Amino acid sequence: MTTTSMLEAMEQAARTAGAFMHSSIERNSTEKTNAKDFVTVADIKSQAILKRELLGAFPEIVILSEEDDEQARAAMYTPDFTGFILDPIDGTYNFKRDMRESAISIGYIEKGESLIGVVYDPYRDELYTAKKGEGAYRNTVPIHVSSIETLEGASIATSNSYDDQAMSYNLHRHLAIYEATGIMPWTSCPGSGVLILCWVACGRIDSYHHNGLKPWDNAAAFLIIREAGGIVWNLQGKEAPFTTNNINAGTPFIVKKLQPIFDTLPEELRE
Numbered sequence: 001m002t003t004t005s006m007l008e009a010m011e012q013a014a015r016t017a018g019a020f021m022h023s024s025i026e027r028n029s030t031e032k033t034n035a036k037d038f039v040t041v042a043d044i045k046s047q048a049i050l051k052r053e054l055l056g057a058f059p060e061i062v063i064l065s066e067e068d069d070e071q072a073r074a075a076m077y078t079p080d081f082t083g084f085i086l087d088p089i090d091g092t093y094n095f096k097r098d099m100r101e102s103a104i105s106i107g108y109i110e111k112g113e114s115l116i117g118v119v120y121d122p123y124r125d126e127l128y129t130a131k132k133g134e135g136a137y138r139n140t141v142p143i144h145v146s147s148i149e150t151l152e153g154a155s156i157a158t159s160n161s162y163d164d165q166a167m168s169y170n171l172h173r174h175l176a177i178y179e180a181t182g183i184m185p186w187t188s189c190p191g192s193g194v195l196i197l198c199w200v201a202c203g204r205i206d207s208y209h210h211n212g213l214k215p216w217d218n219a220a221a222f223l224i225i226r227e228a229g230g231i232v233w234n235l236q237g238k239e240a241p242f243t244t245n246n247i248n249a250g251t252p253f254i255v256k257k258l259q260p261i262f263d264t265l266p267e268e269l270r271e
Contacts, residue, residue: 006058006108006116007118007129007131009054010054010106010116010118011127012053013106013118014104014106014118014119015120015122016049016050016053017049017104017120018120019122020042020045020046021042021046021089022122022123024042040092040095042095043067044067046089047065047088049088050063050086054084058084061082062075062084063083063084063086064076064083064084064085065085065087065216066087066214067088076216077215077243080112081112082111083108084107084108085215086104086105086106087103087104087217088104089102089103089104090102090103090192090193090194090216090217091191091192093160094191100123101190101192101195102121102192102195103119103120103122103192103194103198104122105119105216105220106119106219106220107216107219107220107223107242109219113132114132114220114222114223114242115132115223116130116131117129117130118220119195119198119221125139126138126139126198127139128143128198128201128220129224130220130224130226130227132223132227135227136201136223136224136225138198138202143201144201145200145201145203145206145225145230145251146206146251147251148253148254149253150253151177151181151254153186154185154186154207155187155188155204156177156185156187156205156206156207156250156254157189157190157207157208158173158189158209158210159196161210161212163212166211166212169211169268170210170211170212172265173209173235173262173265173270174187176262176269177261180261180264193208193217193221194217194220194221197217197218197222197249198221198224200225200230200249200250200251201224201228201230202228203251206250207250207251207255208247208249209247209249210247211235211245211270218242218244218247219242222240222249223242225250230252230255231249231252233247233249233255234247234248235247235248235269236270237262237263246270246271
């Protein structure tokens with residue numbers, strides 16, 4: 001099967017699950033680790049739709065999802081992992097509150113490397129796609145990270161975390177930008193890391209730093225940013241694999257401007 005036909009199948013799966021998510025009112029939830037970390041009925045149904053669609057096209061392929069158990073998800077971290085990684089609803093807190101800022105993510109990984117990424121925002125009907133080496137697109141139109149070359153006026157995002165201490169680290173790191181430069185960037189803190197990453201890719205936001213990401217957040221979106229001309233580093237300034245939990249990502253100028261600031265911070269703020 002060609003990468004083109006694979007991308008088409010991924011797009012169809014994302015749109016089908018997105019149509020369900022857009023119309024769903026099933027917001028009953030069960031806590032996973034705490035009151036901010038939960039799974040809704042709609043998460044499980046979206047996952048089932050995605051798996052049904054993808055297995056219909058690729059019956060032999062491995063498919064792993066955020067909502068699978070920890071033992072199954074461990075395979076994502078193996079160097080030779082090949083298969084799909086799903087986030088059936090990223091921004092579950094937003095979804096539960098009917099904030100309409102959530103997305104579906106499908107990444108195709110081959111031998112540990114992201115080759116195809118699809119992210120669908122059903123509320124805006126925006127489909128972000130990328131194939132390695134072939135650029136990034138929103139609804140078939142090429143996208144690119146912003147060309148900003150000044151910290152003044154830059155839009156820099158972090159995002160919420162289910163872990164209180166991790167969220168504190170995000171905010172301390174963000175305040176360090178102001179303390180080091182005297183410039184407080186325009187600050188965004190939405191509840192969907194996948195959407196933030198896509199908004200960086202299309203230039204709506206200039207950069208994003210965060211600790212607390214998971215492979216299902218990154219499998220598609222890291223590729224989309226890179227194919228849109230962006231940088232995805234970890235908070236130590238190294239190229240970030242999709243399995244990383246922390247990033248400094250965005251347009252090259254801003255990422256490179258922030259990294260020396262982050263380098264001066266305590267280790268716990270960079271993990």
